[in-house]
Amino acid sequence: MTRASVVGVGMTEFGVHDSPLSELFADAALPALDDAGASVDDVDALYFGNAMSGMSENDTHLAPKIASYMGMSGIPCQRYEDACATSSNAFKNAVEAVENGIHDVVLVGGVTPETGLDTPEMTRVFASASHRQYEQPAGLTFPGVFALLTKRHMHEYGTTEEELAEVAVKNHHNGGLNPRAHFGKEVSVDEVLDGVVVADPFHLMDCCPFSDGASAVVLTSEKNADSFDGDAVDVTGVGHGTDEVPLSEKDDLTETRAARDAASEAYQEAGISADDVDLAEVHDCFTGAEILAIEALGLFEDGEGGEATADGKTALDGELPVNPSGGLKAKGHPIGATGTAQIVELTEQIRGEAGERQVDDAEIGVAHNLGGDSATTLVTAMEARQ
Amino acid sequence: MSEATEKTDEAENELGYEDWAEELRDGRLVGVECNDCGHLSGVPRAVCTDCGGRQLDEIELGTEGEVVSETSINVPPVDFDRGYQVVIAEVDGVRVTGRVEDGKVDIGEVVEFDDVHESSDHGKERPSPVFSPK
Numbered sequence: 001m002t003r004a005s006v007v008g009v010g011m012t013e014f015g016v017h018d019s020p021l022s023e024l025f026a027d028a029a030l031p032a033l034d035d036a037g038a039s040v041d042d043v044d045a046l047y048f049g050n051a052m053s054g055m056s057e058n059d060t061h062l063a064p065k066i067a068s069y070m071g072m073s074g075i076p077c078q079r080y081e082d083a084c085a086t087s088s089n090a091f092k093n094a095v096e097a098v099e100n101g102i103h104d105v106v107l108v109g110g111v112t113p114e115t116g117l118d119t120p121e122m123t124r125v126f127a128s129a130s131h132r133q134y135e136q137p138a139g140l141t142f143p144g145v146f147a148l149l150t151k152r153h154m155h156e157y158g159t160t161e162e163e164l165a166e167v168a169v170k171n172h173h174n175g176g177l178n179p180r181a182h183f184g185k186e187v188s189v190d191e192v193l194d195g196v197v198v199a200d201p202f203h204l205m206d207c208c209p210f211s212d213g214a215s216a217v218v219l220t221s222e223k224n225a226d227s228f229d230g231d232a233v234d235v236t237g238v239g240h241g242t243d244e245v246p247l248s249e250k251d252d253l254t255e256t257r258a259a260r261d262a263a264s265e266a267y268q269e270a271g272i273s274a275d276d277v278d279l280a281e282v283h284d285c286f287t288g289a290e291i292l293a294i295e296a297l298g299l300f301e302d303g304e305g306g307e308a309t310a311d312g313k314t315a316l317d318g319e320l321p322v323n324p325s326g327g328l329k330a331k332g333h334p335i336g337a338t339g340t341a342q343i344v345e346l347t348e349q350i351r352g353e354a355g356e357r358q359v360d361d362a363e364i365g366v367a368h369n370l371g372g373d374s375a376t377t378l379v380t381a382m383e384a385r386q
Numbered sequence: 387m388s389e390a391t392e393k394t395d396e397a398e399n400e401l402g403y404e405d406w407a408e409e410l411r412d413g414r415l416v417g418v419e420c421n422d423c424g425h426l427s428g429v430p431r432a433v434c435t436d437c438g439g440r441q442l443d444e445i446e447l448g449t450e451g452e453v454v455s456e457t458s459i460n461v462p463p464v465d466f467d468r469g470y471q472v473v474i475a476e477v478d479g480v481r482v483t484g485r486v487e488d489g490k491v492d493i494g495e496v497v498e499f500d501d502v503h504e505s506s507d508h509g510k511e512r513p514s515p516v517f518s519p520k
Contacts, residue, residue, distance in 0.1 A: 120462070124465075133407075133429075134483055135483050136507070137507070137514040138483055138503070138514040138515075139472060140459070141462065141463060143461070144457050144472050147457035148472065148474060151455050155455070196460070199457045199458065199460060200457055200458045201457075246483055247483065248474045248480075248481035253455055
């Protein structure tokens with residue numbers, strides 16, 4: 001069942017930007033409005049995602065600042081923060097607002113601007129999503145969180161570093177076909193494995209970059225969607241799961257429970273199963289995270305995600321393309337923008353507008369966006385309008 | 387592996403972070419056990435995650451554990467020196483996050499809690515358990 005419809009999408013290139021937060025967001029949001037054939041006067045509310053700018057830039061109370069810059073002050077503006085799952089949570093709440101008739105037209109998106117912080121400082125900022133008392137004092141880092149989950153997966157299922165590297169090889173290739181990607185070049189498994197180790201088993205190219213960027217979508221009700229210029233793509237299911245923080249309190253380190261719960265909810269709402277999915281945009285902040293994600297989504301059996309990747313099953317021309325955009329790994333990961341950037345990619349793929357990285361017969365897509373200690377995950381199902 | 391889990395204080399069942407930290411500095415790993423259902427947790431909580439019970443009794447854990455997962459952190463946060471592992475160790479039925487500083491351990495190895503690492507958080511010292519290979 002359609003819950004809401006996306007009628008306009010926009011995003012900046014992900015990479016290095018100098019512009020202030022509001023300007024960067026407008027560079028995604030105005031193209032999204034243009035795609036919909038809408039003006040700011042049509043927007044009834046702003047649902048906005050940003051993570052950590054309070055810490056890294058001393059910049060808070062952001063949603064009204066953005067609305068002011070975009071000439072939309074006066075409308076309800078709300079801001080969401082759920083670590084890396086920030087803007088998909090904004091999106092979920094926007095879907096609920098539209099389907100319940102609270103707002104007719106909503107602008108949803110997220111931004112992470114340039115910070116100017118060096119790697120040790122940014123490593124500290126990203127570690128803030130881990131438990132302050134029981135994890136941060138050990139020196140756990142953002143790569144370290146996913147390294148702990150991935151090492152356990154390797155132990156239980158025999159997943160190899162080479163299979164992890166295959167995720168990076170695939171996503172770098174896809175990123176090379178995406179003009180908005182931070183990175184994109186052909187790399188080999190050996191080149192990935194020759195890189196410096198950040199947190200074992202992750203080498204440098206197993207890790208997503210720190211990126212700046214913004215993404216935005218225009219959301220409206222199913223019945224209003226046809227009055228906009230942009231081809232509507234329907235949101236048919238949104239699941240939102242949570243799990244324990246710290247990691248040590250999770251029942252299982254490899255299942256990513258929040259993702260399984262979110263996927264079940266999204267599939268049930270959409271009336272689909274994993275077998276119906278044509279493509280997936282998943283949260284590959286690290287190569288191991290993509291393996292965990294495709295298993296949690298039910299796209300591959302537990303323990304088989306690494307082998308499936310090495311066999312090319314998740315490649316653009318594989319049986320189930322995963323991260324055709326290049327994913328966080330190559331497209332980039334401006335954490336506030338990542339969730340709605342996945343929605344942008346699914347919309348363009350389902351419209352058939354993805355250019356060189358277009359997935360054949362893309363009618364049903366899912367987005368999997370995970371945050372902090374894998375304690376938040378949102379799964380969104382989108383479908384071509386029938 | 388080590389001595390059985392036992393209740394250390396029947397009367398005081400409110401374990402907060404400051405108590406946990408103080409016990410750790412005194413060489414004791416502690417967790418909580420739900421008085422209603424017996425569910426164990428490695429960190430203080432207000433409410434039992436299994437049954438909703440609100441009486442969570444402090445329990446003292448042993449010092450030996452088995453490594454459930456580990457990673458060597460080569461790019462640490464600011465104010466941390468590289469060259470340590472972060473481990474999750476299972477100790478008497480609960481899991482504890484800590485560090486290994488001397489040597490390197492793999493999943494399945496037995497480790498012993500024998501030290502505390504202090505790091506600074508906005509001027510406040512925060513302890514983390516340190517385990518050694520056994």
